[in-house]
Amino acid sequence: MNTRKLNMQVGIIGAGNMGSMLAEYFAWLGCQVSITNSRGPATLAAYAFQKKGITAVTLEEVIREKQIIIIALPVKAVVKLPLHFLSGVEKNVMVIDTCNYFPTVRDPLIPDIENGLTESEWVSQQLGHPVIKAFNCMTALSFATRGLPENTTGRLCMPVAGDDNAHKDRLSEIINAFGFDTIDAGPLSNSWKLQPGAPAYCADTGKETITNLLQQSDYSMIKEYRHKMMQGAAAAIQQFGSLEAAVAQTGRPEKLTYLKTT
Secondary structure: OOHHHOOOEEEEEOOOHHHHHHHHHHHHOOOEEEEEOOOOHHHHHHHHHHOOOEEEOOHHHHOOOOOEEEEOOOHHHHOOOOOOOOOOOOOOOEEEEOOOOOEOOOEOOOHHHHOOOOHHHHHHHHHOOOOEEOOOOOOHHHHHHOOOOOOOOOOOEEEEEOOOHHHHHHHHHHHHHHOOEEEEOOOHHHHHHHOOOOOOOOOOOOHHHHHHHHHHOOHHHHHHHHHHHHHHHHHHHHHHOOHHHHHHOOOOOOOOHHHHHO
């Protein structure tokens, strides 16, 4: 696959840090990108107008005739999507889940997740469609600024998890074109290794270290991983006023660095 000229139809639900960056990355690869948020396309018109290949659309339009659909929402917003929203979408459409669950500090408690279901398995059930877990465990600043050509020393690695090996292979090629290595973290049931608080979460490091961190992950520690992460998030909220404001402190350049150099 020639990823530099991908020429695919991509729909993105969510226009925050990750959603807007992914829109720019995919547009850079030659894709026609549709993006939406919870407030409607009018609020994104100015942003989309300035970005070649990106169009602001409605929630219904963003999933129409797409080859890739990306869910770039907080869990609290996934809850508000119509149940089984993607059940009518063909199974060969790749759906990527970038969501992270932050209970009590941002998101409502989800009993199924609290009882052991992985966050992405829950998202898949809500959407009524299989998903690939990706783009959730690297900081926004690293994703924006630290992409490097293939085989370059210091390249960061982004793990992916899911049950469709063909989709994972295809997504790995795309992520490689974005400037990052990938590693297959296994089926979607293994995606807890990518969740907030797990050793590989936002480690922002190379493939060998990410591999070791994934291997060190302990399923019996999931609740402890989450608890420690929420303690840190609560402290950040107390300092900055909201989780979004705390994340914004990491900064994000006006343009994505790797796109400017290739």
